[in-house]
Amino acid sequence: MNIGDVSARSGLPVKTIRYYEDIGLISPLRDTNGYRSFREREAHMLSFLGRARALGFTIEDCRTLLALYNDETRASADVKMVAREHLDRIEAKMADLKAMHDTLSHLVRACAGDDRPDCPILEDLGRTAPN
């Protein structure tokens, strides 16, 4: 399979696949013409990567997960730990976003949004921090 084929199958852009090779996530063979030659194994790994990335795992997490995936003697506890830590990061980020959202939606609602300059949003941003 050429890179275009695995791109279509995995949903990953061609550029991204080349990048994944650069950073050592996959190691496809090369044809005599220099084209990357993907086996089923790599096509499968790319789908794995695409799904893991879609769940928000970092590239380093993906590297770890891929190693565990290929290790028949893994302990599921190791996988679970990686996932759990990622879940914690997601939850932290959701909490951050929720706080921003609450503040901001409140301010947006309070702003008239007309042609006058008075604006509670700017007032809030410009108010001296409470020390």
Place this chain on the structure above:
Amino acid sequence: MNIGDVSARSGLPVKTIRYYEDIGLISPLRDTNGYRSFREREAHMLSFLGRARALGFTIEDCRTLLALYNDETRASADVKMVAREHLDRIEAKMADLKAMHDTLSHLVRACAGDDRPDCPILEDLGRTAPN
């Protein structure tokens, strides 16, 4: 005021303040010894920036908001639009995170997390995409 003073007042790291000068958000004067010399105006702008960044606005948004803040003839509608668009981005990101969270927390719960290799997390990641 030296950079350390405005850093303490705004809560922004010294490095960040220098960076903000680099990209033209602030333009402090210089003392004869080369030190940046901040006036109240800049200290205030830095607090503004800190708050806007804490609400997740991008630097470019901050640039726009700062310009509006300094423009007595602004229309609050312009401010509101910037904020509303940012709120939309936040909501989109929250939805993305929630989807990740739902999938991942389900998988984490399903994983035994013991010393055996069987793992629903890896099974999910490794399953061929449904085409």
Place this chain on the structure above:
DNA sequence: ATGTGGCCTCCAGTTACTGGAGGGTCAAGG
């Protein structure tokens, strides 16, 4: 004089790609 801390500039690295330039390769149509 010396030590400590604050300040300076410039360079490089971070994350995970993405775009583009410049240039080979392959299969089909004329």
Place this chain on the structure above:
DNA sequence: CCTTGACCCTCCAGTAACTGGAGGCCACAT
């Protein structure tokens, strides 16, 4: 046989918003 268009290749640079570090000046207290 040649050309055309779709692929493929490498290498370089840029993105967002900083952050860390090297190397070195400046100010003030001892």
